[in-house]
Amino acid sequence: MAEHVFHLTAHWPGGRNDSGKIETKNLQTAVSIPPEMDGPGIGTNPDEMLLGAAATCYIITLAAMMERSKIEKLDLSMESEGIVDVTNGVITYQKIIHRPVVTIKQNPSKDISTMIQRLAIKAENSCMISRALKGNVEVEVILTIKKQ
Template sequence: MSEIHTFAVTGRWPADFHQGGTLSADGLSVSFSIPAGLGGPGLGTNPEELLLASAAGCYLITLGKLLRNRRIPFSEIRLESRGFVENDRGLRFDRIEHRPVVLVDDPADEEHIRILCEHAEHACMVSSALRGNVAVQVMPEVQVQTAPSR
């Protein structure tokens, strides 16, 4: 029998959409509104950023676990993610680009790290939920840290 995990978010949205709404969950309390670029007030965050943050957070956790499970030493993963929304007969979240930078001391595992960067997108639960609706691209980079000079 499979184990089921439940996550809950509560929200409020006022009749006047220029005020924006709120969302809360364990560890989350955020104001949000329609982005200014889409005709809203641009207060707090917006659903598009929240979706992107969810995809980025899941990707980072998954990549970190894959690297750790394969015993590949790294000091940090840095990530820039971008979401692209198209307005083609209605708004549509078209694609996400993840640009991870994995900081390592030894470049020996570089090719393996690049493969795991791609694999993390396929193993991430949020990416799996988006698959078929939103394209996700990964553009990894591995940076070798140099020891500080004395």
């Protein structure tokens, strides 16, 4: 078994409404509670970082699967949103919705469109972050295929 270890250091010198910082090998940023949750909104926050982890894992997985399947795309972009419920003071990360847009050459065969649809779903089930969230956070994929 090969094991990969990722490291993060965090510093939070103040209280709830202050800010701190996190640092990894390739990311350094301020963090705080978002204004939507009555925080100062300095830097990023755990909700955005979870969404970022899920989105980057998904889009990289989908791109790799399309490449392995020899699907020639002109572009792949995506918007994602994280839905957080706050009920009676309990905060629950409910759902992540990915909206990938795959741009392919004009007039692809129906088989290519069907294969892209299958890969879009398979990528969500294969992504390490999606698998880690399974059972806790629903992840939905809404695919758009554009022809250029």
